[in-house]
Amino acid sequence: MGASVHSNQYSVKVFETTVYDESKFIEFFDANYTLFKDYLILIQGELSEKIKEYLIQKRLKYLHNIDLPKGRSRKALEKELKVKEVEVAVSQQIAEAELSKLTNKLQNNLTVLDEMIRSGRELNIDGDLLLLNRVNSGATITTSGNLIITKVVDGSIRCHGNFMMLTASPKANIVFQNVEVDNDLLEDRLNRVELKNGEIIITPVLKKEINWAS
């Protein structure tokens, strides 16, 4: 048989004090008896027989010279909260600044093209590229940013951005973040290609087939 523990938890109001003047102490407790009868009295320092008798007579529960676990003072708590708040605000500011740098870059450097990229053409894009036409065999596209191509790619792609979106392109040579992408993994719809924890993740993004720019 295992030992079972019956337990209850209470929050108790504690009045902690030190006795300097016995008659003043008794006078104070008499005056506030209705308040203190529900308190646990904690006497720090000396406790005379006279006071002991008084507390027992008044049926007040008391403890003597005990270090109870205490909550922090309101002031200390407030101070700590303030420090935390400032830290959060600063980190948020840094994050926002980084983000705005990034979004500014995306918006400033987005190139949108609707022209066929024919064989022999080398397209170097600083920033993001949205291409609404095909890339033929023998053409090369390099982007420093993200790349979205809505039609078939038969040529080469070098993307150094955070993600690419491509349709099925069995003849393409695709290099994403210096890693060659296996074309067999691209399904016959738009696929999102991204790098997560050093691994290339390919996710088909559109359930329904859609007809782009036709």
Added chain:
Amino acid sequence: MGIVIAVISGKGGVGKTTATANLGLGIAMNDKKCVVVDFDIGQRNLDMILGLENRVVYDMVQVMEGEANLKQALIKSKVNENLHFLAASQTKDKSVLDSKKVQKLVSDLKEQFDFVILDAPAGIESGYEHTIEFADAAIVVVNPEVSSIRDADRAIGILDSKSHKVKNGEDVAKYLIINRIVADMVESGEMLKSDDILEILNIKLLGKIPEDKGVIDASNQGKPVILDKKSIAGQAYMRISGRLCGQKVDMKNIEVSDSSLFKKIAGIFR
């Protein structure tokens, strides 16, 4: 004022010169004045295919250099008086070409003929660039195979960036001829379908020409295959020539073999 059409392909051996000869003759047979010019300096052969080999006295380089005038250098075909021919130089190389001289020659020819057809050299070097530089339109000849398509794609790309018309903000019209189609092979999937080719190249289809053994013999004899009324390739060239001269000629589906056509008909009566 006539129209200048460059016949281009990128890859060699796809039938560019044969197409030039046949279309030139086909246009002439449609009662239009036509001149075909061999721009393949140093490796001319349009003269042989037209059967005019032994009649070349002056070539176009001599005309451009002022050693002969155009009238002296133009050779009139015996087969059709509407067809004229200007030979390339066999001894010089393409480095003799120069933009200003080419422009003058082309505009002189434009004044005299309804159609000026320029047979471009294979490849994409300076000779090719000079051929397309002052062309109003281009006919792209391809075979239904990937290497030909890719080279043609490259040639079109250069046309779109180097042509005089494009530099002036205009468009150069581009038309596609798919040459040497074997219906059986298209049906079995061994040969590219014309729809796939058109999707890759994205230019207007001018016509399809079936594989025809008679073409080689016709070239060897210097009698373009368009003169042979029974030849399927000759008939295809005739249809294309009609389209170039503004006639409405329906596109014939030559990617279905006779045997499968027979099967389809047989299926109806089953």
